[in-house]
Amino acid sequence: DAGVIQSPRHEVTEMGQEVTLRCKPISGHDYLFWYRQTMMRGLELLIYFNNNVPIDDSGMPEDRFSAKMPNASFSTLKIQPSEPRDSAVYFCASSFSGGIQSSYNEQFFGPGTRLTVL
Amino acid sequence: GQSLEQPSEVTAVEGAIVQINCTYQTSGFYGLSWYQQHDGGAPTFLSYNALDGLEETGRFSSFLSRSDSYGYLLLQELQMKDSASYFCAVANQAGTALIFGKGTTLSVSS
Numbered sequence: 173d174a175g176v177i178q179s180p181r182h183e184v185t186e187m188g189q190e191v192t193l194r195c196k197p198i199s200g201h202d203y204l205f206w207y208r209q210t211m212m213r214g215l216e217l218l219i220y221f222n223n224n225v226p227i228d229d230s231g232m233p234e235d236r237f238s239a240k241m242p243n244a245s246f247s248t249l250k251i252q253p254s255e256p257r258d259s260a261v262y263f264c265a266s267s268f269s270g271g272i273q274s275s276y277n278e279q280f281f282g283p284g285t286r287l288t289v290l
Numbered sequence: 291g292q293s294l295e296q297p298s299e300v301t302a303v304e305g306a307i308v309q310i311n312c313t314y315q316t317s318g319f320y321g322l323s324w325y326q327q328h329d330g331g332a333p334t335f336l337s338y339n340a341l342d343g344l345e346e347t348g349r350f351s352s353f354l355s356r357s358d359s360y361g362y363l364l365l366q367e368l369q370m371k372d373s374a375s376y377f378c379a380v381a382n383q384a385g386t387a388l389i390f391g392k393g394t395t396l397s398v399s400s
Binding site: 203205207214215216217220222227228263265269278279280281282283284 | 331332333334335338377382384386387388389390391392393
């Protein structure tokens with residue numbers, strides 16, 4: 173398996189522009205997570221999905237952020253409009269629960285998207 | 291809510307042993323996980339403790355004391371490639387997602 177795939181790997185944009193980050197989870201995984209990592213705030217959970225359904229989006233910082241998972245193999249995180257403080261590395265991760273909710277389930281992270289908003 | 295505390299930095303020399311501590315406060319507890327992240331890379335899973343005691347996996351071991359809300363990651367026979375950030379993590383209240391600590395940066399020198 174190719175692992176979790178994210179695109180683009182790097183994104184540089186100007187303030188006010190729309191940014192869309194993409195993620196393909198590992199086939200068969202039923203949980204998908206979006207994280208943001210910065211030096212100041214560490215690794216923050218933004219939102220996660222179970223079987224394509226958003227479960228908890230309480231980590232999404234503002235209404236400018238939105239995420240979708242239209243099918244089991246694709247998810248997007250959109251920022252509109254983007255601001256310089258959104259600059260961070262955004263990680264997507266997936267895991268397989270086997271139908272049993274457990275934090276034991278190893279999360280597999282993608283390589284991340286480094287976003288720079290000028 | 292869930293919160294975790296771990297040291298921000300640890301330094302050691304090759305061949306040494308280092309312990310990275312983690313204390314946590316949670317509403318409900320499902321276990322303590324550890325992840326490793328090399329600079330510029332993605333976090334990768336190292337270990338998970340649900341019960342008290344020591345779990346050993348090669349040069350790495352992880353310990354948990356539920357009564358003390360405390361755990362640690364023990365790295366033995368340190369190598370240069372162990373230089374990385376190490377994160378402890380606990381589950382959210384629903385037990386379905388992870389909340390990560392701020393991470394401990396380990397620097398191994400020769």
